[in-house]
Amino acid sequence: MDKLVIRGGNRLEGTIPISGAKNAALTLIPCALLTEEPVTLRNLPRLADIDGFQHLMNQFGVTTVIQGTRPEDFGRVMSLEATRITSTVAPYDLVRKMRASILVLGPMLARMGEATVSMPGGCAIGNRPIDLHLKALEAFGAEIELAQGYVKAMAPDGGLPGGEFDFPVVSVGATENALMAAVLANGTCRLFNAAREPEIVDLCNLLVAMGAEIEGIGTSDLIVHGVKRLHGATYKVMADRIEAGSYACAAAITGGAIRLEGAKGDEMAATIHALRNIGVNIEEDAKGITVSSNGATRATNLTTAPYPGLATDMQAQLMALLCKAEGTSVLKETIFENRYMHVPELRRMGADIETEGRTAIVKGVERLTGAEVMATDLRASFSLVLAGLAAEGETTVRRLYHLDRGYERLEEKLQLVGADIERVGDD
Ligand SMILES: CC(=O)N[C@H]1[C@@H](OP(=O)(O)OP(=O)(O)OC[C@H]2O[C@@H](n3ccc(=O)[nH]c3=O)[C@H](O)[C@@H]2O)O[C@H](CO)[C@@H](O)[C@@H]1O
Numbered sequence: 538m539d540k541l542v543i544r545g546g547n548r549l550e551g552t553i554p555i556s557g558a559k560n561a562a563l564t565l566i567p568c569a570l571l572t573e574e575p576v577t578l579r580n581l582p583r584l585a586d587i588d589g590f591q592h593l594m595n596q597f598g599v600t601t602v603i604q605g606t607r608p609e610d611f612g613r614v615m616s617l618e619a620t621r622i623t624s625t626v627a628p629y630d631l632v633r634k635m636r637a638s639i640l641v642l643g644p645m646l647a648r649m650g651e652a653t654v655s656m657p658g659g660c661a662i663g664n665r666p667i668d669l670h671l672k673a674l675e676a677f678g679a680e681i682e683l684a685q686g687y688v689k690a691m692a693p694d695g696g697l698p699g700g701e702f703d704f705p706v707v708s709v710g711a712t713e714n715a716l717m718a719a720v721l722a723n724g725t726c727r728l729f730n731a732a733r734e735p736e737i738v739d740l741c742n743l744l745v746a747m748g749a750e751i752e753g754i755g756t757s758d759l760i761v762h763g764v765k766r767l768h769g770a771t772y773k774v775m776a777d778r779i780e781a782g783s784y785a786c787a788a789a790i791t792g793g794a795i796r797l798e799g800a801k802g803d804e805m806a807a808t809i810h811a812l813r814n815i816g817v818n819i820e821e822d823a824k825g826i827t828v829s830s831n832g833a834t835r836a837t838n839l840t841t842a843p844y845p846g847l848a849t850d851m852q853a854q855l856m857a858l859l860c861k862a863e864g865t866s867v868l869k870e871t872i873f874e875n876r877y878m879h880v881p882e883l884r885r886m887g888a889d890i891e892t893e894g895r896t897a898i899v900k901g902v903e904r905l906t907g908a909e910v911m912a913t914d915l916r917a918s919f920s921l922v923l924a925g926l927a928a929e930g931e932t933t934v935r936r937l938y939h940l941d942r943g944y945e946r947l948e949e950k951l952q953l954v955g956a957d958i959e960r961v962g963d964d
């Protein structure tokens with residue numbers, strides 16, 4: 538298996554193009570199940586998760602065509618056509634590799650009146666139950682059965698009648714599933730305390746472009762008036778705010794200056810606020826953001842929260858940055874119960890971090906040193922890359938399949954700004 542070898546210490550400078558958002562793409566792709574007409578998505582990132590989702594869609598009989606962008610270009614165009622759905626079952630083998638497969642449940646139920654999806658298991662960052670996905674669908678009139686590790690959802694003849702659901706906990710995925718089920722309901726569906734992440738807005742915008750009727754887009758109360766049918770659409774996937782935030786940390790931890798082309802400052806306001814508190818300079822304009830630092834970073838306290846709060850998907854990267862900041866920082870992870878898997882690895886590189894439950898106390902150290910490390914999830918892996926970029930000596934990061942799920946051409950992008958990083962085959 539491949540590994541990344543990083544020789545730390547280079548000041549990163551230049552421009553990084555920001556890719557389409559993984560977490561938006563993973564909810565836009567299943568929208569193709571909602572119509573017989575083609576849905577064309579532009580600016581799709583080249584990621585293992587997107588390939589996995591394409592495979593899953595093919596399994597349902599959806600034809601997918603990747604249109605000709607050159608391999609050297611970032612972003613792809615994929616047309617998906619679900620003229621005839623030949624299977625309503627998402628098997629364990631595909632779902633286990635990609636949790637987001639659960640997002641086919643809502644649209645498949647809406648279009649076909651039934652859907653059977655393997656229950657996704659827990660993962661490194663926590664249990665990640667799907668009870669709220671199922672309760673929301675039940676509230677709209679679906680019948681749910683659980684058997685042999687699969688969830689089977691069925692709509693009454695003629696479709697979902699509609700209803701209301703008040704989320705007891707904000708859930709991005711459950712909001713997405715509920716929205717995709719609601720758009721073809723016979724009546725009106727109301728969602729209260731829904732997630733408001735920019736990726737949800739992206740989903741709503743595509744659904745509206747396909748003919749859906751949704752009120753309250755961008756707020757936590759959404760009203761969906763079901764329509765008889767949806768039509769095809771062409772849509773550009775939003776920029777990846779987590780990828781942009783991750784590279785912003787790379788500029789900061791190396792005392793560098795990076796232009797993040799295509800990043801949208803307003804969608805990552807909490808990350809920008811945190812970076813400014815740490816002493817990082819950020820300039821925002823209509824086409825991107827520019828991040829620079831003289832290397833003099835200071836401690837800050839951070840708490841993750843649903844949007845517009847600080848994204849849990851930025852916690853590990855900001856923690857890596859704080860490892861070298863002056864003073865003591867306190868981090869609180871409120872979204873996932875087990876999202877500090879990077880801590881022991883960062884410690885092996887010289888970081889001074891203590892954790893107690895959901896709290897981490899990070900005391901800034903003068904220097905980090907290169908080491909052989911590996912992480913068990915996507916953002917944790919990126920935090921190790923960050924530490925490697927700032928460390929003295931060589932760092933080797935293993936288990937690259939995590940990074941390949943979520944960072945398009947990671948090492949190429951870092952090389953563009955002067956990082957000494959290469960992917961090599963394992964010996
Ligand atoms: C593909 C995708 O978009 N993934 C993102 C999505 O994951 P995902 O959609 O899985 O995360 P959720 O927003 O659903 O999870 C938030 C919290 O709700 C809990 N919960 C969720 C569903 C449920 O049915 N029951 C329940 O209790 C979870 O365990 C967690 O504690 O949002 C997370 C939170 O911003 C991000 O970290 C992930 O990157």
Ligand SMILES: C=C(OP(=O)(O)O)C(=O)O
Pocket residue numbers: 560636637850915916943
């Ligand atoms: C946790 C993440 O993704 P997923 O929900 O796909 O595991 C992430 O993007 O950081």
